[in-house]
Amino acid sequence: MPIELPVLQELRMELRPPDVRDGVATAALIADPTRAGILVMLRDGPHCVCELSAAFGERQNNVSNHLAKLRDAGLVRVSRGPSDGRRVYYERDDAACATAASALAGILG
Amino acid sequence: MPIELPVLQELRMELRPPDVRDGVATAALIADPTRAGILVMLRDGPHCVCELSAAFGERQNNVSNHLAKLRDAGLVRVSRGPSDGRRVYYERDDAACATAASALAGILG
DNA sequence: ATGACCGATCAGCCGTTACTGACACATTTG
DNA sequence: CAAATGTGTCAGTAACGGCTGATCGGTCAT
Numbered sequence: 001m002p003i004e005l006p007v008l009q010e011l012r013m014e015l016r017p018p019d020v021r022d023g024v025a026t027a028a029l030i031a032d033p034t035r036a037g038i039l040v041m042l043r044d045g046p047h048c049v050c051e052l053s054a055a056f057g058e059r060q061n062n063v064s065n066h067l068a069k070l071r072d073a074g075l076v077r078v079s080r081g082p083s084d085g086r087r088v089y090y091e092r093d094d095a096a097c098a099t100a101a102s103a104l105a106g107i108l109g
Numbered sequence: 110m111p112i113e114l115p116v117l118q119e120l121r122m123e124l125r126p127p128d129v130r131d132g133v134a135t136a137a138l139i140a141d142p143t144r145a146g147i148l149v150m151l152r153d154g155p156h157c158v159c160e161l162s163a164a165f166g167e168r169q170n171n172v173s174n175h176l177a178k179l180r181d182a183g184l185v186r187v188s189r190g191p192s193d194g195r196r197v198y199y200e201r202d203d204a205a206c207a208t209a210a211s212a213l214a215g216i217l218g
Numbered sequence: 219a220t221g222a223c224c225g226a227t228c229a230g231c232c233g234t235t236a237c238t239g240a241c242a243c244a245t246t247t248g
Numbered sequence: 249c250a251a252a253t254g255t256g257t258c259a260g261t262a263a264c265g266g267c268t269g270a271t272c273g274g275t276c277a278t
Contacts (some may be wrong), residue, residue: 012216015156015164020145027145030136033267036216047124049225055124062267064226086224086275101217107145108210141236158255173238173256195245195254 003044011035022103029073034058039075040093046079073095075100131212133203138209143167144175148184150202153198155188184209 030036034056041047041055053063067090070076075097081087139145149166150156162172176199179185183205188194198202 015150015160016144017165017178018149020142024140025140026143027136028265030171030213031133031140033129033133034266036133036136037126038131039216040127041124050162050223051124056126060225060229060269061269065266068226081194084224084276088225097217101214103211104139104217107139107148108206108213143234143236159253168238169255170257174236177256193246193254197255 019058023107025108026073026100029069029075030104035062035070037064038066038070038090042090042092043075045074046089048081048087048089050087052090061085072078073100116139131215132216133207133210135182136183136216137176139213141175143172145177147172147175147179147199148206151199152184155198157190157196157198159196161199183208 002102030039038052041052049060049063049067053060054068056063067076071078071090075093076090077093079089079091081089139148146165147161150161157171158176159174161176162169165172171217176185178198180187184202186202188198188200192197
């Protein structure tokens with residue numbers, strides 16, 4: 001609950017805060033070095049969790065948590081590995097990444 | 110310190126984490142609704158702190174703190190108001206915003 | 219079947235960050 | 249001058265988010 005400023009009542013009527021929820025949500029996803037690095041690494045094809053974990057020097061469960069957030073946002077897809085059923089490969093959803101980029105462009109562009 | 114995985118030693122040599130620090134830093138700035146809204150509002154010319162504070166329903170000192178972060182990042186400039194010396198007007202630095210956008214594009218693009 | 223490996227989920231801890239309240243300073247107004 | 253207004257700064261607090269440890273299910277090898 002914001003406080004009532006003594007003056008500038010008319011300004012509150014004229015100016016209204018823009019809707020930036022989409023861009024802010026995607027920015028919060030990118031604002032983590034592990035998640036951002038994952039998205040960059042997945043540009044050259046799918047990678048399994050153990051590869052990403054090794055590349056960033058992060059624990060497997062930690063990387064898995066980050067991948068879950070990217071998956072819930074739709075930025076990455078899971079593609080089971082046909083060769084070794086234990087490994088789970090992740091790949092970028094380029095269309096979703098494009099819309100996310102446009103949402104960010106709506107703030108900075 | 111990450112744990113030593115028993116396998117995949119060779120993968121650690123081949124894959125290396127990309128450098129995403131710039132994009133992550135700017136994403137952290139945009140990942141706040143007040144800061145993102147400020148950047149959008151400043152697209153149509155400069156605004157003083159009291160206007161921004163009223164538009165978002167946030168306290169003045171809170172908005173001032175957010176503006177300090179945007180200012181430290183170089184995304185906004187201060188332009189003292191000639192009419193009323195008490196008010197401090199902020200305006201977007203379009204060039205800095207463009208470079209920040211390109212840093213984000215380096216992750217999602 | 220037993221053990222090793224890969225991955226997912228969850229409670230708990232902990233560090234970062236936004237918010238609050240109070241104060242100080244400058245400027246305008248009466 | 250004194251009072252009011254606009255802004256900035258800072259310590260303290262609360263909330264959010266990432267990391268950890270533990271555990272479980274699923275798959276492959278022997």
